[in-house]
Amino acid sequence: MSRLKWLVPTLYIVFLMLPIYWLLNMSFKNTNEILGTFSLWPQTFTLENYKTIFTDPTWYNGYLNSISYVVVNTIIAVTVALPAAYAFSRYRFLGDKHLFFWLLTNRMAPPAVFALPFIQLYSAVGLFDTMWAVALAHCLFNVPLAVWILEGFMSGVPKELDETAYIDGYSFPRFFTRIFIPTITAGIGVTAFFCFMFSWVELLLAKSLTSVAAKPIAATMTKTASSSGYELGLLAAAGALTLIPGAIVIWFVRNYIAKGFALGRV
């Protein structure tokens, strides 16, 4: 029984890899081969699809746009969440529990509900079709999540650390930046990972808030799928390239991923 235990995760990983393999397979084929024959690997191996993406500005700008709003969002979310999470983990204050719950309710808000009001709001403040609109809009769900995860990590740090530092004459800002933040770098890494992840994968708001200048890669893909016939090979190559940032990030935080969610308090 326990000898065959390894089979379960192995089969599961095979199941996970099959669609990804098929995507890669398609991305190395030309359109004729995709539509004409059915083959488990490319018969006439081509890099044409990738070449199109790297030379056509509408394609590679999509990637740059996506990366820029994801990075800005992650920085904003973690920066504002740090002091807030510290407040929740160290102090009781008027309405703290209600505030915490209210923050979490925003994680439960369907983006579909907010799509139209967001378009109006960000048009009104003149940020529509900039990466700032998407970066700020994604704070709706990423800031509560960041506070939630960071609070879990901070509660694991003994309070004696704070008290000793204050006795030693540290002011709050100096203690926070010089001592406290360095002790929870692992937690900050995990938080940044989850913010990056949820901003990178979201499309509905990112697409609604942009039209031309700041269009994310995901939106470029949907446009291609519907407008220029059905260029499956190109679409597959674009999809395959979106796996790379995620894969890089996972590799760096692999030892902390599992911890990240588990430590947050419900």
Next chain:
Amino acid sequence: MSQKAQNNKAWWLVMPVVILVAFNAVIPLMTVVNYSVQETFGDNVFFYEGLKWFGQVLHSERFHEALGRQFLFTGIVLLIEIPLGVAIALAMPRKGIGVSICLVLMSLPLLIPWNVVGAMWNIFALPDIGLLGKTLNAMGFDYNYTRQPFSAWATVVAMDVWHWTSLVVLLAYAGLTAIPEDYFQAARIDGASAWSVFRYIQLPKMKRVLTIAILLRFMDSFMIYTEPFVLTGGGPGNTTTFLSIDLVKMALGQFDLGPAAAMSIIYFLIILLVSWLFYTFTMRNEN
């Protein structure tokens, strides 16, 4: 918890978060509430309509059907993903290089943009050139997700299981590795069976992370939009039109702002209510 100092100045520390989230949440929410009680014929002229739209949405067949499909979908994916995720986490290696390989490969689906997940499954399941579709048809199944409601449903569910089971695995695994080794040694000395180890040691220790897993999976599957939209477009017919797809159709497609806004509020309240009920229920059992 009780050792925390009372300090209302802590409000200054949460202020940036409150301002940022309020800007993003309160203003749009008020816009939605505004629309939900008014009628417009364009030109920014609005008439107060009271609760008319709420009544209309709550009594419309279209909403009932979308809501029914939504609960059915969420129920099915939770019933598959939670037990499957726990089973995989139990079978995962505890140390060595295998852990890293499992974690990295399993996390991969979580970091793929949702429309790419839809597009990937679209290509994977096409009856004529997709690996899955071709194989199923070669095995004698009559499978075509663009035409048959059952195929479409099976594909959407399989896609969600593919996409999100790893999240349950990661959480369950984190819960399992937090159990001290002594517990298992004690159980071995007592001659406990694998089942009773699971039932009396592992399951109770995983309760907290599983609560998070169920809540997150409930919320996210209840809001699902992009993946089925890219894969099936809500079809064939309306058979895979879940609440978010229906809502976007109504708000941005037909521009029925009043009913769409009323539906948004009902939709949000359902998620809040179910999450709250589930949370209070599990927490009460704990005490």
